[in-house]
Amino acid sequence: MFLRVASALLLAVCAAPVLAQTQDCDPAKGCAQGLTAPQVFAIAERYAAAKRFADAETLLKGLTHDPNDDYRAEARFRLAALREAQGDKQGAIEWLKTLLDEKPDAGRPRLELARLLAATGDESGARRELRRAGAAGLPEDVARVVDRFATALRSSRTIGGSIEVAIAPDSNINRATTQERVDTVVAPLTLSRDARATSGVGFSLSAQGFARGRITDRIDLLSRASVRADLYGKSQFNDVVMTLASGPEFRLDAARVRPAAIAQRRWFGGDLYSESFGGSVNVLKPLNQVSQVEGELTLLQSNYARIPAQDGLLTDLNVAYDRAISPRFSVRVGGRVTRQDAKADFLSTDSVGVDLLASRAFGKQLGFIQLSGFRLGAKGKDPLFGVTREDKRFDVTLGLILRRFTWRGLAPLIRVIHSESDSTIPIYDFKRTRVEFALSREF
Template sequence: MLRTQGLRMLSGAILAACAAPAAAQASACDPAAGCATGLTAPDIFAIAERYAAAQRFSDAETLLRGLIRDPDPDYRAEARFRLSILREAQGDRQGAIEWLKALLDEQSNAGRPRLELARLLAAEGDEAGARRELRRAGAAGLPDDVARVVDRFATALRSVRPIGGAVEIAIAPDSNINRATSQERVDTVVAPLTLSRDARATSGIGASISLQGFARADLSDEVVLLSRASARADLYGKSRFHDLVVTLASGPEFRLGGARVRPAAIVQRRWFGGDLYSESYGGSLNLLKPLNRVSQVEGELTILGSNYRTAPVQDGTLADLNIAYDRAFSPRFSTRIGLRLTRQDARADYLSTKSGGIDLLASRAFGKQLAFVQLSSFRLVADERDPLFGATRKDTRFDLTGGLVLRRFTWRGLSPLVRVIHSRSDSTIPIFDFKRTRVEFALSREF
């Protein structure tokens, strides 16, 4: 099958990337005779290799673990690489991935381990992660013959895992859980309006849970049926602010002119305060195209028709176009630039809007930590004047996000994440004018 051939193709590229370090012959000390003194690192590698060949994996791992504290960084890297091979040989692909990540945390320019990591991530179903590692490998530089094979693998890349998913659980202090104005009274064309407590900015500590899952089924050697499900819940002590969104999407995935293409049908429901808030039905078209060894472009068009249970005047169709460009400047530093255009129709013209925004993201790895910063700018304009406030809605919003993934403290695949988000919205309609600061302490994992 195409996807299996792709992984084999990358495996061949990995082997060509650099010859496996030759293990030195054992010194005068013969391990078979029980001697265990005066061994050099190459001696230990040779013994561990013999243990592995005899399927004495535990003994081989014990020896190799002793070398991950060696003062020579090349020996530490080689020990981690071999530990990854042992983990995969025993069917523990996730363990193999963790050893390779530990190696790359210390030696980010190591080409062969990064290509191995891309291969394993693809096999585990993390296509986005595999593509990210291929871009980082390209930024570090590859021999021409290897680079050509990797290019072909990147073009044909798709996940080979039939099912998988991700989970994130966070505790989130929030200065404005309902994204509302702090004003107690706003002016209208009739008279000043006093806002209820729930209509004003309310702080609180909540819990956020995000779940994502996927399933793949082969339709042919080159086409699969991809079904995805996602759910996000923001829960607070006051249940009237609970916010839950569930999305289901399903459609084929195939290749077209070197691009990955994903059309999908979508069903989405949202509950607010425990009551059904909206139902949406429609579809999307996603295209992802690697541009070269260090960059890619991805675009997605989504069209949804929505019905609002408590406010049918908002019923209408949403059309959203999102285009993002990703580039790795080095194995440790990556960026993304995104552009978004949105059109929201509604029964009432003053609720119909058009908007556009730009999103800038940069991430930098520091050893076992990954820091990122994101800046988003968004402009929204309504079609007509709001009859209650006597003005046409015009919003300008900025979001600044900074965060740190603390992989040093990973436990059972769960990585701690700290994220701080500050939002500022200026609007000609006072109820849409707000400030918000949210801090998230999260644990996340892909499986």
């Protein structure tokens, strides 16, 4: 109900007039020569009112190639409305995205996009578009409507998910040292070939799905499942993680709170590596029209199949701040603190990290850069190496999403990741460069 109310309010306060200009149409495309663009819009509107949607779309698609960018934008906006009128919300979303690729400061289309994303279950996407609209600047009366919309925003979709598949050349698939021999308190140790840096080409699959059930007006039951698999020709390096989470989702004014029970399993080289059970609490709170903060606390009891001395409680707290600088440029700054307890002191670790993500749209392309760094320290000396483990790690990721070449909802993605780890224990020293050529889709 709130989506329909918000839509009506947004349409009422944001409507804009269209200017006149002469436009010739190709008769082969269903247009008549000598009509002005406003006349074509008027004919298309009559066709739409008579439910002759195909004829209306033919006329409007002709205007998407008009030299006047205002007419192109108006045609795409009306095409989005026609798609929605026929029940094709995803088609409407694509037309609005195409409009905003050319006119990122267009307020009404971006607010309509936020509404449609919310209606299709993409709450995070809807919040992102509202922040971008706020960064472009909104009249005071429109801003008040948007604030009410953001406060009431919740996903109405009962089922959905996303998938990403990638081919990934990797210089160090096992994140291992290049050294052949390392010193220990007993004697120099010669590492096996599998214990040293190994390059390869992998296949990666990442998939997430969710199901939501309404409990009350303010509470949903949200269940999620995800799997991440990195598979190689050398099966001893295959890494698969599966996670299940379920719990209520509360809406408290503008904040969203998600406590959940979690079960996780990880397999490495085809064998069970670890099992984890516990829970998490996620809180998301918009701060104003252009920013939000999100935090999550996770507690997991992890049990390791081959290293029982590593069994213990994982405690992780991360907080992230998102801000839209402009309709095309946004940033995310995050911090994380993690403690991994274990039966053996030298396997117990504390770590702290920071993360910076910046993204910029270039027409139909989206480029991003992510910088991450963290320090890790163990609680006791490693008995084999005679020193306490201390790691410093730095990661840089560059990526480009090529929406121009989207095919059947699959968007191409190129991602380059470079990692360097410096440790007091040589087996944790490594450098790694990974290139991913991926296709991703939300559904």
